[in-house]
Amino acid sequence: AQSVTQLGSHVSVSEGALVLLRCNYSSSVPPYLFWYVQYPNQGLQLLLKYTTGATLVKGINGFEAEFKKSETSFHLTKPSAHMSDAAEYFCAVSGINTDKLIFGTGTRLQVFP
Amino acid sequence: DTAVSQTPKYLVTQMGNDKSIKCEQNLGHDTMYWYKQDSKKFLKIMFSYNNKELIINETVPNRFSPKSPDKAHLNLHINSLELGDSAVYFCASSQVPIYGYTFGSGTRLTVV
Numbered sequence: 001a002q003s004v005t006q007l008g009s010h011v012s013v014s015e016g017a018l019v020l021l022r023c024n025y026s027s028s029v030p031p032y033l034f035w036y037v038q039y040p041n042q043g044l045q046l047l048l049k050y051t052t053g054a055t056l057v058k059g060i061n062g063f064e065a066e067f068k069k070s071e072t073s074f075h076l077t078k079p080s081a082h083m084s085d086a087a088e089y090f091c092a093v094s095g096i097n098t099d100k101l102i103f104g105t106g107t108r109l110q111v112f113p
Numbered sequence: 114d115t116a117v118s119q120t121p122k123y124l125v126t127q128m129g130n131d132k133s134i135k136c137e138q139n140l141g142h143d144t145m146y147w148y149k150q151d152s153k154k155f156l157k158i159m160f161s162y163n164n165k166e167l168i169i170n171e172t173v174p175n176r177f178s179p180k181s182p183d184k185a186h187l188n189l190h191i192n193s194l195e196l197g198d199s200a201v202y203f204c205a206s207s208q209v210p211i212y213g214y215t216f217g218s219g220t221r222l223t224v225v
Contacts, residue, residue, distance in 0.1 A: 032211045043203060043216035051211055099168055099210050103156040
């Protein structure tokens with residue numbers, strides 16, 4: 001069975017500050033991990049993914065995430081927040097021989113000027 | 114040219130009615146999905162089809178019936194709508210699931 005826990009349903013940062021959105025996973029098979037972003041009244045857009053190989057993955061819009069097996073974590077970071085980053089962020093897990101993404105409950109990121 | 118398109122974008126209907134949501138993808142993907150996003154933004158898979166064949170059917174009421182006439186289309190028909198069906202329904206597609214999904218922009222269903 002697979003599951004994802006996102007710590008913090010709301011995160012607020014000032015523009016220019018570090019963004020850190022936390023995600024921990026549980027998986028009985030090697031996980032494939034994803035971060036998606038959802039802007040208001042829009043669908044989900046893939047930010048980045050980890051399948052195999054390098055544990056630090058870079059995505060769009062300056063985001064990156066690091067897969068840490070020992071901590072079962074896949075936290076999302078961005079060095080400097082921009083107003084346009086305000087959105088809902090979802091962590092998701094899948095695995096080999098599974099055909100579905102399991103999503104976390106989402107984290108709403110607010111960016112203040 | 115939208116990759117995954119859903120129609121309608123908004124749907125307001127009365128309890129007991131039957132409605133359909135249509136989804137089309139032009140990415141050439143083999144697998145399509147329906148997800149439900151509730152009022153708390155929680156996303157849960159409902160169905161998945163691979164090349165017109167049903168692969169995943171989560172514990173969804175029988176009132177929900179997906180239909181895939183070809184691998185580019187996956188429609189969702191809902192009978193006898195209930196208040197609890199109010200949600201945003203997302204269609205998605207993928208070629209290889211581990212590479213991620215492409216989502217449509219969603220259909221906001223409101224049952225009154």
